Amino acid sequence: MLVLYDLAAADPDVRFSPYCWRVHMALLHKGLPFETIPWRFSDRGAAEFSGATRVPVLIDGDSVVPDSWRIAEYLEEHYADRLPLFKDEAGKQHARFVAHWIESTVHPLVPKMIALDVLEQLDETDKEYFRASRERRYGVTLEEYVADRDHTREVFSEALAPLRRVLAEQPFVCGAAPAFADYIVFGIFQWARCTSRFQILRQEDGVATWRDRMLGLFGGYAGRFSTPP
């Protein structure tokens, strides 16, 4: 049984880290049984045995693997008989480009829509940490940071243009079937969906169609992590 340390809100069933979601989906993709341990920002120490100060951290027997990309590489190497996450070196180049695109161009826009909603989901200790650290990073209050989120949603929609074009040609980022590049992108949407009622996609967007397809994978696993009330 593998163990995933997984970022959680006050409600331990609310799991919202985009990086942890990559790992959830990768483990399901490989068909590996796993359990998750809810981890909070204030548990910093609890993951330190891994040398990491953040989750995801994967425990597999004596192996302790931090970082979603390293976890994917670890799974690919150690469970090579299972369905591949990358197919081959060229597929890994593809996923790596998608990761860099997500992290530099898409990811930074999401907190400008949902940071205040994330705050509301956290437990009390995490709330203090989250507000202080984010307001220092953004240089404004969280309320100010998300104030113009309708506009941010337009910018976000434009930033998704390459993804939208890919999905107009094929059902998944990776082609006919999903693989790790899909999970990298999906993490962004699950982060928003599990913390906020704000709809970051228009329902008629081809990207939303794909997102719904992702929610249905593996018996509807991701879809059962519910949106906040």
Next chain:
Amino acid sequence: MLVLYDLAAADPDVRFSPYCWRVHMALLHKGLPFETIPWRFSDRGAAEFSGATRVPVLIDGDSVVPDSWRIAEYLEEHYADRLPLFKDEAGKQHARFVAHWIESTVHPLVPKMIALDVLEQLDETDKEYFRASRERRYGVTLEEYVADRDHTREVFSEALAPLRRVLAEQPFVCGAAPAFADYIVFGIFQWARCTSRFQILRQEDGVATWRDRMLGLFGGYAGRFSTPP
């Protein structure tokens, strides 16, 4: 001998289409001998035998192939014994994502820096066509369109963030050696370089280091197409 119909300026040695540059590099990559025929916007009819109203168009014996992506697929299929442009299906997914990213996010920023310089390179008939069609598309004069190009360069630099991250990890977009995804990106820079003295990259940018590496490939082929005086 393959023949490439190639967009040219008033000076027939000035070749500046980003899509045609993909094909130049793809033909060199495959080690196929080719000649180019300079084509101008006002030659519209001259490529129509191909069913295309634009270049690139590649002629290979009885085969007439328009569109840079279709040309790459054609070369891969018909010259399968040569160095691959895509490696495999996963590599093709990678190149396709890069193409969509370039075309939706990066390409539209380039005319906001160089459209007026492109105009100056064209022959008289093309000048009229180019100004009229672009001013209709942009809704402002070309002079107004490029007026704030120092700011556009900042936006352009931010848009290149995923590319910059990839190139911090490896020498080429495709990994240890260049392939079609590199040529897709390179077309953007050759378009600017062959028509404008405006430096769209800072020299210390890792992307500029890669661009210079691309200029040196195949015996410095692309580097010999000179910048305007």
